[in-house]
Amino acid sequence: MERRKFLKQSLVVSAMVSAGGALLPSLARAANVPGWPAKEFDAKVLDQAMQDSIGKTSVPVSPAVHLTAPTIAENGAAVPVTVDVDHPMTADNYIDAVFLYVDHNPTPLASAFFFSPENGRAYFQERIKMAKTDMVRAVARTNKGELMSSKPQEVKVTIGGCGG
Structure with a gap:
């Protein structure tokens, strides 16, 4: 190098x-x-962010993708979110990316995490910003291109985090 x-x-x-x-x-x-994925983070509407990041605007819900977020967030500037994907992490079959979306945020793609078999598990915890009460969803992609989604979860925000 x-x-x-x-x-x-x-x-x-x-x-x-x-x-x-x-x-x-x-x-x-x-x-x-x-x-x-700069283009994906620049998208201003959910469908465009999903199209840019995963190539589709709709993904089937799978019980393998577990999204945990509070029902009510006291502060939209720091909403705790956990995503855990129940999927093998072997050399030929693993989760290579997980995308987290907030439907109506100024930038709907909240985060993108990339994994390899060496991670052992597709799991992360983070705090995201939410402008207002909205739906949060996680989409996992396998190394073979298969997509699976969590059930969208509504998070009620009492104080806005994205400029409000």
Whole structure:
């Protein structure tokens, strides 16, 4: 690896860790991280975000995709969400990505996590921003391109997190 490229990527990783993930999209774009789904995060409506990220606007619900979010969120700026996908994580059959959407947020694609068999499990916890009461859904993609979704879950927001 070239020294400048190494230093640039190291700086990006350090900044992401210290910023707690708040600056992930802008830092990744600035560093030209390969594979960063910039177009997907720029979409302003759910159907476009889903089309850009997974190639479809509708995905069948599967009991394998477990989404946990509060029924009522006291503060839309920090809504706790957990996603756990009950699926094998073997070399030839694994979850390679999980996308989290908030239907009417200013940017509906809230996050995208990428996995490999070495992860052992497709699982994450995070806090997302929600502009208002809305539906949250997770979509998992296997390395073979199969898609499965959680049941959409409504989260009632009492204080807006995206500018409100």
